[in-house]
Amino acid sequence: MTPLARLLALPVRAYRAVFSPWVGHNCRYDPTCSAYALQALEKHGGIKGGWLAAKRIARCHPWGGMGVDDVPD
Numbered sequence: 350m351t352p353l354a355r356l357l358a359l360p361v362r363a364y365r366a367v368f369s370p371w372v373g374h375n376c377r378y379d380p381t382c383s384a385y386a387l388q389a390l391e392k393h394g395g396i397k398g399g400w401l402a403a404k405r406i407a408r409c410h411p412w413g414g415m416g417v418d419d420v421p422d
Contacts, residue, residue, distance in 0.1 A: 353395025357402075361386045379417045382409050388420045 350358070365383050376382060386402035393401060405418065 350391050351394045354390040354398055357395050357399050358387055358390050361390075361402075376409070377416075378405070378409065382406050385418060385420065392420050 361383050369383065374381075378385070380388070382402075382405055385405050386398075389401040389405075390398035392398065401420065
């Protein structure tokens with residue numbers, strides 16, 4: 350994982366450690382947005398992985414759809 354990807358993964362890991370247990374498993378996507386973000390950062394690095402993660406999180410709202418997403422190649 351690139352240094353930028355590691356830096357961007359810190360808030361995601363913090364969310365998973367602190368807030369995710371309180372919220373529970375209510376994500377409408379599989380994998381969850383935080384898991385998707387970590388996969389994207391690991392696979393694509395900080396810039397492209399960060400962009401993919403931001404797009405996914407932007408779609409995560411009450412009026413959005415549901416589905417299964419894999420990190421694109």
